[in-house]
Amino acid sequence: MRFRVDRDVLADAVTWTARSLPTRPPVPVLAGVRLEADTTGTVQLSSFDYEVSARSQIPADVSEAGSVLVSGRLLAEISRSLPDKPVDVVLEGTKVVVTCGASRFTLLTMPVEDYPNLPVMPPTTGTVDGDELTHAVAQVSVAASRDDTLPLLTGVRVEIEGEKVTLLATDRYRLALRELTWKPSSPDISTVALVRARTLSDAAKSLGSAGSVTVALSTGSGVDMIGFEAAGRQTTSLLVDGDYPAVRRLFPDETPIHAIVNTHSLADAAKRVSLVAERNTPIRLSFSEGQVVLDAGQGDDAQASEALEATLVGDDISVAFNPQFLLDGLGALSTTFVRLSFTHPNKPVEFTGQETLDGEDNPEYRYLLVPIRFAS
Incomplete structure (x- = not known):
């Protein structure tokens, strides 16, 4: 096997193909990436761990066809570190020689005949x-x-x-x-x-x-x-x-209370307030007409609070959330405003997005978060 390929093309293909290789493969060959060079001018790289398979096909100047199996992670690290010049890959006996400019690497091969057949792509x-x-x-x-x-x-x-x-x-x-x-x-x-x-x-x-x-x-x-x-x-x-x-069925049919807050502002405030929240302790959101107050920490511990503008429809309500779960939900929304819909302080809260303060929410994406019970 002998071929020449662009350095960036090789590095991208090897990195992508090797991305799901097992850290501790059940058999050594599953740590490998198989390279198959065809004189039609393509090289196919493949990996498989019996659950996930990956194939990538790249153009190359192939002078000798062939197939070889080498360590995927090592080849990925080498290809990313090579200088910006054409790369020559040659099979010499039981070793693969990778040459790029003044750089030369020799890799041991694994028995390609022991490599499992990759699954066929479904229809x-x-x-x-x-x-x-x-x-x-x-x-x-x-x-x-x-x-x-x-x-x-x-x-x-x-x-x-x-x-x-x-x-x-x-x-x-x-x-x-x-x-x-x-x-x-x-x-x-x-x-x-x-x-x-x-x-x-x-x-x-x-x-x-x-x-x-x-x-x-x-x-x-x-x-x-x-x-x-x-x-x-x-x-x-x-x-x-x-x-x-x-x-x-966990999504509520009706929500008598809802609040609308600027998504970015709420996320930023939650990040600041959660700085004083000890591991696994919640931050509390108290909604009343015109505002929401976020607070965390209690007793002799560090404490923080911040108030934001908010529109509330329905009765005042307070809920507490795991800070990271709250931030995950807000980060998943790409809208200007977030609508939080409530049924009860201890029932799951539904997050949806909307573009304008007085517009309708978009149910295309819904995030339901279970609140943490807190002492009144």
Whole structure:
């Protein structure tokens, strides 16, 4: 195998392909990235850990075709550190020599014949705008659990009904829902998938800038899998198995009280006030006509408070939140104002966004946060 490739092209492709390699692979070959050079002028890089696969195809000047398996993380670090010159990659016996300008690296190869076959991309289910997918996944994934002992809650539930896609995630303390439209391959498609939040976030971030992202889904036919493809890059992931809890019913049907606050101002104030909040202690928001007062700390501890303008519809109300969960919800909103809708001081509070103070809120994105009970 022998090929020459642009340094930036190689570095981007190797870094992307190696991004999901396991830290402690069950077998050594799974720490590798496979390079396959074809005399048609392409090099395909691939990685696989039996759950997530990644493929990236790049143009190259290939003089000898071949296939080789080398340490993915090491090749990524080397390729990023190379000078801005063409890179020559040559297989010499059981070693791969990478040369760039005056830099020369020799890497040991792994037995490519022991590398598992990568899964086949499922049939195309539809396409979605890359930027919208990236934004939607970021809004929802903040609410997914990081606790691997609850694998169901580490996933994002993807509900597809025709042209509408709904993303849902919860960690039991908050719930996020985002609706978006896409172009389905079949107008009457109706299916559900549970995708690992980390995998979905990674795919959306890395492929979203490509413009249009192709989504491929396979359920109920042996191996349940989702795939994403854009700009010569392709990734697949096994779906999470199990029945996701019926979380939609947690959103209240009616909210007799709601408050409207500038999103950016509320987030900034919450950051300042939370500086005195000890670990796992809440900050309190007290709403009355014309204002909301944020405060944290009590007794002999450090204390902070700040008042902001707010519009309140309904009775005065006070709630307390985990500061980080509050900031996650506010950070997910891209609107000028946030509407907080209440049913009771101890019941979950719904966050939605709106562009104007006296306008309607947009239910496209909804963030439900469970308050923390506090002593009166």
